[in-house]
Amino acid sequence: MSTRSPIAEGRGAGSGSPIVLQVFRGDTDGGREQRFEVPSLEGMVVLDAVHYIQAHFANDLACRWNCKAAKCGSCSAEINGRPRLMCKTRVDEFVGQEIHVGPMRAFPLIKDLVTDVSWNYEVNKQIPGFTPAASEPVPYRMLPEDTERVYEYRKCIECFLCQDVCHVLRNHDDKSAYYGPRYMVRIAALEMHPLDTRKRTGLLHGKAGIGMCNITKCCQEVCPEHIKITDNAIIPLKERMATDVYDPVVRIARKINPFLGAPATGDWQEAKPSGAAGPQRFAVKDVVRLKTRGRRLARVGSVLPDGKLEVWVLHMNGKVQHWDGPKVVRTSDVANNYGPLDDVGIGAKLVEQYITEDHEAQHRE
């Protein structure tokens, strides 16, 4: 249906060799990639190519799209393995390569490139909305310096690419542990709204599962709106949650703007280890080695008020990570703290590097 593009009009077609696309076709009963050749045209994006296929080869190819200008966030897909918007991905990025287009894999498939993203809308309903004071006079007065910080979060176009790439959501069949980056951004927008009066830190700590995020920053890498999801939404929220939920003293100490007060790296929740636990300190994103449970790697989901750790234990299935949890362990059950996950490495890299290293270390022992 790419009628805006002259390729479909037969005009200007054939500027260069045809583009080869491998597009996923299938539904809940299974599917596979199907090969299509599409005439190339200057400035063409992947969505143009998909539209060409729809118009000429496969009328029933299912895909979502609306604005074709990266403003609505409908045409999310995985292009050569990377979650991206089809309308914003130029085909000339892939000169000499086949372009593989598939659906987002963190969500159940409906058909072809269309997935069932309704879970996101359900999550959204659980977040208490904007709540101004009843006495707040209308029209509102808000100073520019107070509103500007909120604009970044409100740029979100709900493409759900961050949800797709978030390994907490992607690698667990169970999405009940974490709302995902999109909804951290939404909660941040509400929490930082100058006139909002509601506290959502309890929700963050509980059902929203902010502790599940271990700051791998994959979400902010794929954000087409360039929202610094981890740096500017999740980390400040973790900070806010930690001060509200755990430590009123710290909260007073950090009474200054939480943005300014947030350390660039470091501990968001300081554990208060019980006497025997030794001097180790733990933070939410830390990767640890357990003394029990087969000396498995685990990462800290949250630090409980009594000093115990809620951890997610790593099980490998080939190269696929499964994090089981949460399990509550004492700090004395932990053999080692490798430090924050983003220093250790991201995702699969972490596993390859550290498991190998650790196996070697164990063998030496």
Added chain:
Amino acid sequence: MLVIGAGGAGMRAAIEAAAAGARVAVVCKSLLGKAHTVMAEGGIAAALANVDPEDNWQVHFQDTMRGGQMINNWRMAELHARESPDRVYELETYGAIFDRTPDGRILQRAFGAHTYRRLCHVGDRTGLEMIRSLQDRIVQLGIEVHMEVTLTKLLKDSDRVIGAFGYNRIDGAFIAFRSKAVIIATGGWGRLYQVTSNSWEGTGDGVAMGFEAGAEVLDPEMVQFHPTGMVWPPGVRGILVTEAVRGEGGYLTNREGKRFMLEVDPKKKELSSRDVVARAIYKEVQAGRGTEHGGAYLDVRHLGAEKIKKKLPSMYEQFLRLADVDITKEPMEVAPTIHYAMGGLRVEAETGATTIPGLYAAGEAAAGLHGANRLGGNSLSDLLVFGRRAGAASAAYLRDVALGTIDERQVGDEQQLLLLPLVGDGKENPYLLQQELQQAMQDGAGLAREEKSLKACLDRVLELRQRSARIRVPGSRKYNPGWHTARDLRFMLTIAEAIVRAAIERRESRGAHWRLDYLEKDPALGRVNFIAYNDGGRVKLKTRPVPEMPPELATLFADAAPPPPASQPPAPRPPKPQPVRT
């Protein structure tokens, strides 16, 4: 109650109706929050007088009427100008945050044909801010939303609309809604043209459904070209370049580097009304002074990189990413693109009621406010003002009526029609037919029109209508866009016919309607609106006198001279209390 469409008007209507105690269902063709409202970039027009204290509703009213070449419904223009400030303030109570003045009030920017700086905005993503705020409110109120459902038929019980029928896009299951009132908020029909800023959704289905059910379609010939769409590369042709670029001080130049708008409209220059600017660019290109790819240059380099990135961030990103153009260093290439339908269902100004009991319309799907040309920023305020009114009026209406009875025959007939493309032995491809229609409309009923091209266009439309009965699509009912397009196309053909027939009859040039064979305005035609109506399945036309303004408003237009331009810089002044109606 049923609201069809979840853009600004539909959501605002649903919020109002739910607040009045109605049980509301909202139906939308896409996911919630993806409606075309998100594409609105520049801002929402409301005479808050935060930046230019001289502004007031009367001036906004005059600008709107003059922009619409006086064939607007004056009462709608009046309500719109009076109520839009409250609707903007109200949107902030839903959580929206507009750009601010240094003292914390809503900042306003200049826009085409608005006398004063009047557009409340959030950078260049105002529509997104609006849709998200309304969406959040819908969620907060727990309003029922049916996503990815297309309704194709209004169901009637004698002369009254009592529901609607259609299908679920995901699995193709048929679905019928029984409701006391239906609000059409389905937007416009920009997909009828080849070079368009509209998404696939703009197929005019709500208006066509209303038409089929017997409602009147007002001013169908008035289709707005936005002067500045992208031209190059071809894949992005038609994508909108916001008027805010000119609002922030961008210049339009031709290939010779000349700012041609200085001559076309020495007073408003680049910020003349959209019809004027679009024609000026078209004429430059026709005269051989266009850019390499057949457009004009739009230049913001003199604003400085910092301001560009702050005030026009998505334009910066859009050009960098899609066209390899850094707008802080190079000019943009732009040309007119289809943008908006001024025409739509004829409604009562105060209530949004169409000519059929139980059927309401709001937003772009309704007509009357904008006349022959819409001013930038007036659409977002339109959605809020008349969305709210339609929601309130229909909620009041349904207290006095009982649920109707669904006529199985109406449902059965529509079901047959829907299934036809999946079973028949036809050979037509829905996408290619749609492309032919778009080509026909672009060639024959585009920016510059004349009798000959319009009549040729009508013939092509009628021929396509015949062929559309022979569409065949492969696959099943499960998420099958080819099948969806087949039904959309029939709506598009109905609207196309109404546009072309009315465009032939309006033998004058007025606003967006530019006839090369009748270059002047005809005062007699300035006193009428054209109305398309359904006469046994055929599109028929009639005229209706333009509603006459009461004397107290008419006096505003007595002196031809428009009010003095905005003073610059704005004089500081104490905040003015602005009560909000609740």
